[in-house]
Amino acid sequence: xxxxxxxxxxxxxxxxxxxxxxxxxxxxxxxxxxxxxxxxxxxxxxxxxxxxxxxxxxxxxxxxxxxxxxxxxxxxxxxxxxxxxxxxxxxxxxxxxxxxxxxxxxxxxxxxxxxxxxxxxxxxxxxxxxxxxxxxxxxxxxxxxxxxxxxxxxxxxxxxxxxxxxxxxxxxxxxxxxxxxxxxxxxxxxxxxxxxxxxxxxxxxxxxxxxxxxxxxxxxxxxxxxxxxxxxxxxxxxxxxxxxxxxxxxxxxxxxxxxxxxxxxxxxxxxxxxxxxxxxxxxxxxxxxxxxxxxxxxxxxxxxxxxxxxxxxxxxxxxxxxxxxxxxxxxxxxxxxxxxxxxxxxxxxxxxxxxxxxxxxxxxxxxxxxxxxxxxxxxxxxxxxxxxxxxxxxxxxxxxxxxxxxxxxxxxxxxxxxxxxxxxxxxxxxxxxxxxxxxxxxxxxxxxxxxxxxxxxxxxxxxxxxxxxxxxxxxxxxxxxxxxxxxxxxxxxxxxxxxxxxxx
Numbered sequence: 001x002x003x004x005x006x007x008x009x010x011x012x013x014x015x016x017x018x019x020x021x022x023x024x025x026x027x028x029x030x031x032x033x034x035x036x037x038x039x040x041x042x043x044x045x046x047x048x049x050x051x052x053x054x055x056x057x058x059x060x061x062x063x064x065x066x067x068x069x070x071x072x073x074x075x076x077x078x079x080x081x082x083x084x085x086x087x088x089x090x091x092x093x094x095x096x097x098x099x100x101x102x103x104x105x106x107x108x109x110x111x112x113x114x115x116x117x118x119x120x121x122x123x124x125x126x127x128x129x130x131x132x133x134x135x136x137x138x139x140x141x142x143x144x145x146x147x148x149x150x151x152x153x154x155x156x157x158x159x160x161x162x163x164x165x166x167x168x169x170x171x172x173x174x175x176x177x178x179x180x181x182x183x184x185x186x187x188x189x190x191x192x193x194x195x196x197x198x199x200x201x202x203x204x205x206x207x208x209x210x211x212x213x214x215x216x217x218x219x220x221x222x223x224x225x226x227x228x229x230x231x232x233x234x235x236x237x238x239x240x241x242x243x244x245x246x247x248x249x250x251x252x253x254x255x256x257x258x259x260x261x262x263x264x265x266x267x268x269x270x271x272x273x274x275x276x277x278x279x280x281x282x283x284x285x286x287x288x289x290x291x292x293x294x295x296x297x298x299x300x301x302x303x304x305x306x307x308x309x310x311x312x313x314x315x316x317x318x319x320x321x322x323x324x325x326x327x328x329x330x331x332x333x334x335x336x337x338x339x340x341x342x343x344x345x346x347x348x349x350x351x352x353x354x355x356x357x358x359x360x361x362x363x364x365x366x367x368x369x370x371x372x373x374x375x376x377x378x379x380x381x382x383x384x385x386x387x388x389x390x391x392x393x394x395x396x397x398x399x400x401x402x403x404x405x406x407x408x409x410x411x412x413x414x415x416x417x418x419x420x421x422x423x424x425x426x427x428x429x430x431x432x433x434x435x436x437x438x439x440x441x442x443x444x445x446x447x448x449x450x451x452x453x454x455x456x457x458x459x460x461x462x463x464x465x466x467x468x469x470x471x472x473x474x475x476x477x478x479x480x481x482x483x484x485x486x487x488x489x490x491x492x493x494x495x496x497x498x499x500x501x502x503x504x
Contacts, residue, residue: 014151019273021158026269027334029165029182035337036254037175039261041182043112044120046239048128050229051097055090055132058225060139061365062086062217067143072295077208079143083201085212086136089221094132098125111240114257116176123183130190137197140205149200156196161189223370234381238388242400245392259339259397263347266340267401270323270330271350274316275358302426305363305419309356309428313437314486316355320441321472323348325448329456329465339397347401352434353408360415372418380411433485440479448472 030038063086070079101108101121109118134153141150164185172178243256251259323330324345331341364373387403395402416430452468459467480486 014148014155018151018155018158021155021162023269023273025158025162025165026265028162029169030266030335032169032172032175032178033182034175035258035261035265037179037261038265039257040114040117040176041120041179042261042264043114043117043239044124044183047108047112047121048101048124050233051094051101051128052131053229054093054097054225055128056135057229058221058223058370059086059090059217060135060142062221063136063139064143065220065366066213066216067140068145071144078213080206080208081210082213082217083136083140083205084207084209085214085217086139087133087207088212089214089217090132090136091129094129097128101125101128113240113243116179120179120183123180124186126187127190130187130194133194134190134197137194137201140201141197144205146200146204153193153197153200157189157193160192161185164188220368220370223374226370226374234384237385238400241385241388242392242397245388245399246396249393249396251396262337262340263343263397263400266331266335266337267343267347270344271347271354274319274351274355302423305423305426306428308359309430310433310486312355312359313352313430313433314480316352317437317441318473318476319351320348321444321448321476322469323351324445325472326452326465326469329452329461329468332461333465343397343401346398347404350401350405350408353405353412356412356430357408357415360412360419363419364415367419367422369418369422373415376411376414376418379414380407383407383410436483436485437480440476440483440485443479444472444476447475 033041063082066082067079070076070082102125105118105122108121109115112118112121138150138153141153165182168181168185169178172181239260242260243251243253246256246259247253327345327348328338328341331337331339331344334340361373361377364370384403384407387406388399391399391402416428420426420428448468448471451471452464455464455467
């Protein structure tokens with residue numbers, strides 16, 4: 001357990017720095033490209049994401065699991081074969097994907113309904129190949145529990161992209177030219193990131209081109225890739241459905257693209273801020289559970305899952321009172337866009353299911369239940385599409401938040417059921433816990449809204465946001481501690497547990 005939380009702490013530290021840089025980068029990019037430019041970039045990357053998923057989802061995760069397994073068993077030759085086989089598979093898929101994008105560019109024009117987005121997509125093709133290399137070697141570092149270098153390479157990637165984009169876009173005023181240049185900077189960033197991970201990996205690892213581990217990799221990677229691929233397909237489908245439904249409800253084409261850019265490029269990224277920590281937990285859990293399963297240490301698996309879920313729920317709900325009470329001010333401060341802030345207030349209900357969906361999906365993958373995770377995701381996606389089609393003509397862009405909430409809540413509930421079925425002795429007790437949290441979230445939110453209304457008569461938007469948001473967050477922490485729902489000291493206790501317990 002101590003090793004788990006030490007690893008989470010390392011990843012979280014790097015992740016926080018990376019997310020902060022990414023946060024400011026997105027603000028800069030959004031302001032530079034504008035709502036329409038960010039909408040076009042989002043459209044292009046939604047298609048690109050399909051092919052990125054093929055090389056950067058199931059393969060690196062499977063690489064991490066198998067490398068972790070062979071590290072425990074001290075089968076270093078097989079470990080090297082896994083990395084080599086994964087690299088060959090990923091590169092083959094990347095090259096084929098690049099050809100498909102090029103050959104079907106007319107089809108993408110029909111799908112995206114805007115040939116400017118297709119131009120951005122074509123520019124982004126090299127990033128698929130570079131990302132394939134990066135993903136495999138990062139997966140190997142992940143499996144070796146080299147979390148420091150995993151976090152470091154991710155941080156360097158963000159720094160490089162921020163610096164390159166700022167340098168290339170600084171004096172550009174035309175939003176579409178800026179959008180093209182941002183795509184070029186993304187390619188260069190992916191190339192440099194791949195080179196960095198290669199250098200880091202070969203400091204302690206190597207390749208082995210003898211008969212590989214292709215069957216094991218493909219068998220494990222297929223369902224994981226299926227889930228991520230389904231997600232990547234969902235994105236371009238929503239890119240088609242949302243603007244189309246908005247146009248049917250009375251929006252012009254430019255208004256529909258801009259609204260799509262606001263919710264997907266401005267609002268939704270803020271919902272994933274808690275994933276800075278929860279993503280770290282998910283990343284550590286997979287090789288950790290794989291290693292513990294290899295050793296048949298089931299009680300430690302139970303402990304890791306329970307503690308991770310408790311921390312994830314606490315951290316995700318910590319942001320809900322803040323987003324609801326001062327979300328409108330956040331939109332104005334960050335993007336100078338009132339709509340993004342209002343949508344953030346509505347979308348705050350998605351934060352908890354986002355984190356639980358991510359964590360429970362990672363647990364299923366670690367328990368070798370990738371197919372179950374895939375099926376659950378498909379069912380949740382059907383709920384998303386039904387919601388978008390039915391609600392968008394009625395409530396406009398708000399339908400995205402409501403439909404997304406219903407979708408990921410469905411997936412989360414199904415994931416929890418599968419985990420309980422696989423581990424009947426595991427007592428999660430999530431729903432009774434959430435009922436207690438609901439009262440605390442409500443109280444903290446109402447206090448934050450009250451303080452916000454008062455502060456706006458006296459202070460600027462920034463100070464009103466800081467004061468009201470800070471008070472609502474402090475209120476949440478104090479109430480959780482007072483009613484003994486969650487105590488921050490428990491995290492410190494777990495981190496400081498004696499090493500002898502870890503070895504027992």
